[in-house]
Amino acid sequence: MAKVAIKVRDLRTSYSSHVVHEHLDMDVYEGEIVGVIGPSGSGKSVLLRAIVGLKKPDCGTVEVYGENVTGLEGDELREVQTLWGIMFQDGALFSNLTVRENVMAPMREHTDLSKPFMRQLADQKIRMAGLETSAGDKFPSDLSGGMRKRAALARALALDPPILFLDEPTAGLDPITAGAFDKLVRDLQQSLSLTVFLVTHDLDTLAATCDRIVALGDKRVVAAGTMDELRAMDQPWLQEYFGGPRGRAAAAGVK
Amino acid sequence: MPTAPRYHLNVTDHRAKLVIEGDWTVHTLSAVQPELSHLEAADVQALEVDLTGVGRFDTAAAFLIDRFACVQGIDAIEVEGGSDGMRQLLTQAASLRPKPQEETPHEEPHGLVDLLERTGRTTSSLVNEVVDTLAFFGETLMSMFMALVRPTRMRWTALVAVMEDSGLDAVPIVAFLSFFVGMVIAFIGASTLSEFGATIFTVELVGIAVLREFGVVLTAVILAGRTNSAFTAQIGAMRMRQEVDAMTTLGLDPMDVLVVPRAFAMLIMTPVLTLVAMLFGIGGGAFVSWVALDINPTVFLNRIQEFVPIENFWVGMSKAPVFGMIVALVGCRQGLLVGGSVQSLGRSTTKSVVQALFSVIVIDALFAVFYMELGW
Incomplete structure (x- = not known):
């Protein structure tokens, strides 16, 4: 079995009286793409936020490469933040910076490379994410949804992090763009040997990219395994999820 | 703690051999990048890179090495040693080389002309x-x-x-x-x-x-x-x-x-x-x-x-x-x-x-x- 990259144990998170997760255990192995699914409001995004430290858990631990990252602050937090890149749902690009400056932002903060090289490297990342070099001069508001996602991916990859978090990477994209984005994620994952934590609703994305799927529900992980394993499970929500017309279509698309 | 990146360049018979060692990542590159970017290897037709002694290697390093080759006008890099992942990164970097026309140097506009231009723009926008x-x-x-x-x-x-x-x-x-x-x-x-x-x-x-x-x-x-x-x-x-x-x-x-x-x-x-x-x-x-x-x-x-x-x-x-x-x-x-x-x-x-x-x-x-x- 491969090494564990992210290890979540006994996690409990809540917003005032509303408990989102309770006794949640989860493992993400190195070099795999894990898709996290679950009904709306089951805490997929909150789980992501809890792992990267944006949401403080009530109790429980999150370990990344064997190091406890819960409740870190200051320099320690900065240190572990270089381990991952995050692509937020709508990109969350800084609207007052150009795409190139967006990609350069983490480099400026965490490295002391020279400005011209940083600019060239940022351009390379932009091309890596499948955009034209000329897109680097544009502002996020001038880009289409798909391009914004790619720009956000370029920024997430700016520091070559071993772990990549993607929050709804294909939401709001047309099927062709979404398909291309899935392929991009898959290709980059292979060439950069990334560990990818992917939150999604998109069955096609799940089928096309994920090695393993983790289903959340009832405040914890209800099932984990490959798509076929999950499909075979006798769990009503999973049955409905994969058995519906969309689920069957996605499965047919892969075969 | 990452070890500092080092390199050594040998040129014999129009063939350059670049031996690199240590951790080559985006966090350590600043130690070698300025030198390597300005390094001139005159009249080289082929470049061989020896990755045997490399610890960590990421896309930024691949980009830097590929860029070195690109500046010398070399298309294909011969790779010695290193893992498959490293070779893949180099291949990827080469495939993403910018097109020549995109390589325009970035210029910050300045001086009298810029001042006049801005004055003109402001005046017309005021009107x-x-x-x-x-x-x-x-x-x-x-x-x-x-x-x-x-x-x-x-x-x-x-x-x-x-x-x-x-x-x-x-x-x-x-x-x-x-x-x-x-x-x-x-x-x-x-x-x-x-x-x-x-x-x-x-x-x-x-x-x-x-x-x-x-x-x-x-x-x-x-x-x-x-x-x-x-x-x-x-x-x-x-x-x-x-x-x-x-x-x-x-x-x-x-x-x-x-x-x-x-x-x-x-x-x-x-x-x-x-x-x-x-x-x-x-x-x-x-x-x-x-x-x-x-x-x-x-x-x-x-x-x-x-x-x-x-x-x-x-x-x-x-x-x-x-x-x-x-x-x-x-x-x-x-x-x-x-x-x-x-x-x-x-x-x-x-x-x-x-x-x-x-x-x-x-x-x-x-x-x-x-x-x-x-x-x-």
Whole structure:
């Protein structure tokens, strides 16, 4: 079995009286793409936020490469933040910076490379994410949804992090763009040997990219395994999820 | 702890051999990047890279090495040692090389030409701004006229809501500030006039100053800061979230729905607020006169009635609707100009307040000249 990259144990998170997760255990192995699914409001995004430290858990631990990252602050937090890149749902690009400056932002903060090289490297990342070099001069508001996602991916990859978090990477994209984005994620994952934590609703994305799927529900992980394993499970929500017309279509698309 | 990256370059027979060691990642590259970028290997036709001694290797390092090859004009790099992943990264870097025309050096514009260009741009945008504002003024007047002709088109609820929000709710601050300004005028007047033994003329000073200028200008300034920015932010936020577009597709004219109620509300409420400001300004003056100069309030009011011509009141009041219109127009226009980004909302709000204040002061000066010529 491969090494564990992210290890979540006994996690409990809540917003005032509303408990989102309770006794949640989860493992993400190195070099795999894990898709996290679950009904709306089951805490997929909150789980992501809890792992990267944006949401403080009530109790429980999150370990990344064997190091406890819960409740870190200051320099320690900065240190572990270089381990991952995050692509937020709508990109969350800084609207007052150009795409190139967006990609350069983490480099400026965490490295002391020279400005011209940083600019060239940022351009390379932009091309890596499948955009034209000329897109680097544009502002996020001038880009289409798909391009914004790619720009956000370029920024997430700016520091070559071993772990990549993607929050709804294909939401709001047309099927062709979404398909291309899935392929991009898959290709980059292979060439950069990334560990990818992917939150999604998109069955096609799940089928096309994920090695393993983790289903959340009832405040914890209800099932984990490959798509076929999950499909075979006798769990009503999973049955409905994969058995519906969309689920069957996605499965047919892969075969 | 990562080990520092090192490299060694050997050139023999037009073949270069680059041996690299240590951890080559984005965090450590700054140690070797400047040298490697400027390294000139003359007349090299092939490059061999030895990755045997490399610890960690990422896309930034692959890019740097590929770039070195690219500068020397070498297409394919021969790789010795290293893992499959490293080779893959180098291949990927090579496949993503920028096209030659994209390699333009980044130049920061500067100097005299840039200064002239910016001056020109600013001047022409200033002219455009004035013309556009006048056009918007005309459009608003047209819509307001239509609303008067057909009162059913008027959004009465919106009108009353705006009147409350930017009129009634502004009464405390307008009253408070006017009272204090009235006090200040009285104090300054008293201390200067007492040198001539003419303290009693403080009454005329306060009366004329507050009625003619301070009441209305103070109100306009407060509205420019408070209401005008609110208009821009409200309409701008609606534009950012495409609510204005939705409105248009539903057959609602943003002019009717958003601009006309605000314009009417300001037209009605600014004179009311001005009246409040005048009353409290005189109140402030009377208070100081009573406390500091021993002028009885009754004497103060009698003297105002007797020696401050009523024209001053009308001059002040006549400016109020004009200033109200300015605030509404500038606020709404800048709001409608907001684009898709958060940045543009901030820019528009700033611009809107600046333009409104500017216009208020300039038009007040024009009024002063106008009324002086009339002899009022």
